Amino acid sequence: MSTVLQTRLAAELPAISRALAQAVDSLPASVQPIARHILNAGGKRLRPFLTVLSARLFGYRENDIYPLAATMEMLHAATLLHDDVLDEAVTRRGKPAAHTLFDLVTVILAGDALFSHANRLVAEYGDCRLSACFSEATLRTAVGEIQEITYRRRVDQQPEIYNEIITGKTAWLIRASCEMGALRAKADQRELELTTQYGLQLGMAFQLVDDALDFAPPEKTGKPSCGDVREGKLTPPLLLYREHLAPAERAAFDLRFCSGDLDDAAAQTVGARIRALGFDAQSRRIADTHLEKARVALHGLPDAPERSILEHIIAHVRDREE
Amino acid sequence: MSTVLQTRLAAELPAISRALAQAVDSLPASVQPIARHILNAGGKRLRPFLTVLSARLFGYRENDIYPLAATMEMLHAATLLHDDVLDEAVTRRGKPAAHTLFDLVTVILAGDALFSHANRLVAEYGDCRLSACFSEATLRTAVGEIQEITYRRRVDQQPEIYNEIITGKTAWLIRASCEMGALRAKADQRELELTTQYGLQLGMAFQLVDDALDFAPPEKTGKPSCGDVREGKLTPPLLLYREHLAPAERAAFDLRFCSGDLDDAAAQTVGARIRALGFDAQSRRIADTHLEKARVALHGLPDAPERSILEHIIAHVRDREE
Numbered sequence: 339m340s341t342v343l344q345t346r347l348a349a350e351l352p353a354i355s356r357a358l359a360q361a362v363d364s365l366p367a368s369v370q371p372i373a374r375h376i377l378n379a380g381g382k383r384l385r386p387f388l389t390v391l392s393a394r395l396f397g398y399r400e401n402d403i404y405p406l407a408a409t410m411e412m413l414h415a416a417t418l419l420h421d422d423v424l425d426e427a428v429t430r431r432g433k434p435a436a437h438t439l440f441d442l443v444t445v446i447l448a449g450d451a452l453f454s455h456a457n458r459l460v461a462e463y464g465d466c467r468l469s470a471c472f473s474e475a476t477l478r479t480a481v482g483e484i485q486e487i488t489y490r491r492r493v494d495q496q497p498e499i500y501n502e503i504i505t506g507k508t509a510w511l512i513r514a515s516c517e518m519g520a521l522r523a524k525a526d527q528r529e530l531e532l533t534t535q536y537g538l539q540l541g542m543a544f545q546l547v548d549d550a551l552d553f554a555p556p557e558k559t560g561k562p563s564c565g566d567v568r569e570g571k572l573t574p575p576l577l578l579y580r581e582h583l584a585p586a587e588r589a590a591f592d593l594r595f596c597s598g599d600l601d602d603a604a605a606q607t608v609g610a611r612i613r614a615l616g617f618d619a620q621s622r623r624i625a626d627t628h629l630e631k632a633r634v635a636l637h638g639l640p641d642a643p644e645r646s647i648l649e650h651i652i653a654h655v656r657d658r659e660e
Numbered sequence: 661m662s663t664v665l666q667t668r669l670a671a672e673l674p675a676i677s678r679a680l681a682q683a684v685d686s687l688p689a690s691v692q693p694i695a696r697h698i699l700n701a702g703g704k705r706l707r708p709f710l711t712v713l714s715a716r717l718f719g720y721r722e723n724d725i726y727p728l729a730a731t732m733e734m735l736h737a738a739t740l741l742h743d744d745v746l747d748e749a750v751t752r753r754g755k756p757a758a759h760t761l762f763d764l765v766t767v768i769l770a771g772d773a774l775f776s777h778a779n780r781l782v783a784e785y786g787d788c789r790l791s792a793c794f795s796e797a798t799l800r801t802a803v804g805e806i807q808e809i810t811y812r813r814r815v816d817q818q819p820e821i822y823n824e825i826i827t828g829k830t831a832w833l834i835r836a837s838c839e840m841g842a843l844r845a846k847a848d849q850r851e852l853e854l855t856t857q858y859g860l861q862l863g864m865a866f867q868l869v870d871d872a873l874d875f876a877p878p879e880k881t882g883k884p885s886c887g888d889v890r891e892g893k894l895t896p897p898l899l900l901y902r903e904h905l906a907p908a909e910r911a912a913f914d915l916r917f918c919s920g921d922l923d924d925a926a927a928q929t930v931g932a933r934i935r936a937l938g939f940d941a942q943s944r945r946i947a948d949t950h951l952e953k954a955r956v957a958l959h960g961l962p963d964a965p966e967r968s969i970l971e972h973i974i975a976h977v978r979d980r981e982e
Contacts, residue, residue: 341962361804366806366807367805367808368806368807368809370809385863388778399798420768420769420772422780443809444767444809445804446742447742447802447806447809448806448807449743450798450802451799451802451806453775453798454795454798454799454802454803455799456800457779457794457795457798457799457855458792458794458795458798458799461788461791461792461794461795461796462792464788464792465787465788465831466783466786466787466791469783469788469791469795470780470783470784472779472783473779473782473783474774474780474781474783476772476775476776476779476780477773477776477777477779479776480769480772480773480775480776481773482686482768483772484688484690484691484766484773485688485690487690487765487766487769488688488689488690497848499926611885
């Protein structure tokens with residue numbers, strides 16, 4: 339992360355953290371520990387940071403941007419909580435997943451409470467466009483998650499389906515995080531379109547890089563690798579791998595992939611091949627095309643200090659190694 | 661149910677059902693069967709019916725009230741889906757619970773999708789007060805659910821806690837169903853307050869009657885009885901029962917109640933005592949005090965045909981036996 343980006347993030351984090359802590363304090367006592375657990379699991383606060391930057395970019399100076407920004411992290415955290423249950427993930431960001439520490443019931447309800455409370459915080463701004471943006475983001479995210487599960491352990495997935503899935507499960511909330519800030523700052527229609535375009539493309543790239551990093555050696559990322567192979571998610575590196583196989587090999591791979599029969603050893607073998615053939619790097623080049631679109635959109639926006647920070651975020655997403 | 665109530669409900673149901681079917685059709689294909697399952701499980705559509713009546717009461721004549729009304733049933737259905745998972749309920753309204761027919765993952769996501777889609781439908785009306793009402797209802801409902809779980813298998817529950825729980829988990833959504841209609845009809849502040857008071861009190865009574873009916877003999881209700889004893893929910897009939905016990909008996913009861921050690925036979929014995937001592941009937945008298953408040957609020961509202969229907973609903977809640 340560049341110094342200029344680090345400096346601005348460090349400047350914004352305390353107010354974002356305060357807004358989040360305040361929101362969590364007003365949740366029912368019994369779900370507060372779960373909410374804190376997921377919110378303190380090491381997230382970079384990318385989404386609320388984008389909301390703050392997107393408002394400041396258009397000259398918005400009020401501090402009420404922080405609670406609004408916090409709703410984006412709350413929605414993200416709610417999604418992670420339901421995800422953890424869904425994925426039966428054992429760890430999340432290297433820490434135990436919430437539902438291995440807390441009971442399933444309370445985890446689901448903590449997600450519902452975070453979601454509902456964020457929804458109400460947004461409604462309190464009394465601006466229908468903010469509520470519409472929030473509700474659209476929640477719906478798109480839920481639909482993306484559902485689509486991802488629908489297409490698990492399947493090989494009939496076209497690249498368009500993958501794009502739809504990542505648009506829903508990841509990119510739309512990043513888009514909404516930018517839109518929220520611009521809406522609050524009363525940006526005009528053209529500015530709104532460019533800001534949301536920036537957010538959408540950044541979000542697509544973010545997930546593409548994430549899916550490439552799934553094949554990085556674990557000693558590099560600190561996360562278990564090749565999870566998507568075992569979970570039956572046909573992400574671009576895996577799609578490229580599958581396409582390069584000879585027909586007989588491909589049929590054998592499909593059989594194991596679709597039946598969930600690829601254990602960790604098999605997944606690591608696939609991962610090593612993907613790295614050797616450069617399919618993870620190739621996926622990052624797809625991310626680059628989205629980042630280029632984000633950059634073009636950004637350059638239509640006011641030449642404020644925040645625009646430079648938003649450009650540093652593009653580079654950060656492009657270069658991240660964990 | 662009185663004939664006049666039945667007739668009006670029958671007149672409104674087709675449009676409510678169409679709005680619901682249309683909403684379900686726009687959900688992702690993979691969660692549609694779950695949404696239909698829960699929506700067709702025999703609900704009486706009380707909530708959307710209240711929304712329609714509360715709008716018509718103030719002279720609102722547009723048909724766009726039906727999709728708005730449908731959002732209340734969708735939110736209710738979303739709650740039931742997450743509830744089913746939470747309660748590990750095997751049946752819901754005599755039919756198998758969703759998560760015994762569908763996998764857990766899809767049930768949670770179907771709840772999220774119903775919830776999010778309802779939220780977006782409300783946002784589309786472009787009236788912030790509707791969005792605020794919806795988000796408040798979702799938050800209150802989630803908090804009520806959480807509180808109920810927090811106080812499960814505990815005997816330190818004061819009557820006020822019980823009131824808080826049922827206000828959240830049941831009454832607030834019924835209140836919101838009435839408020840939505842009145843808001844859409846642009847009722848004035850006084851009318852809004854009376855309408856929400858009616859809804860809140862009706863909702864409290866609804867749950868109190870439900871909790872009394874839990875002790876009715878199963879051959880009468882068609883549902884397994886005394887579930888609240890087994891699940892450790894200290895509802896009014898059980899609270900009255902516990903209070904009438906001699907200290908030694910009470911200590912023994914507390915031990916079993918709090919450890920979840922009351923099996924079906926023990927629960928049935930408690931249920932028979934509750935009926936013999938009239939504690940279920942006594943709980944219905946508490947419901948009556950709420951219904952009386954609902955009636956008083958109603959009489960401050962316009963003397964339209966819908967007011968009479970809303971009064972019939974009071975009688976229906978009071979008298980229901982299943």
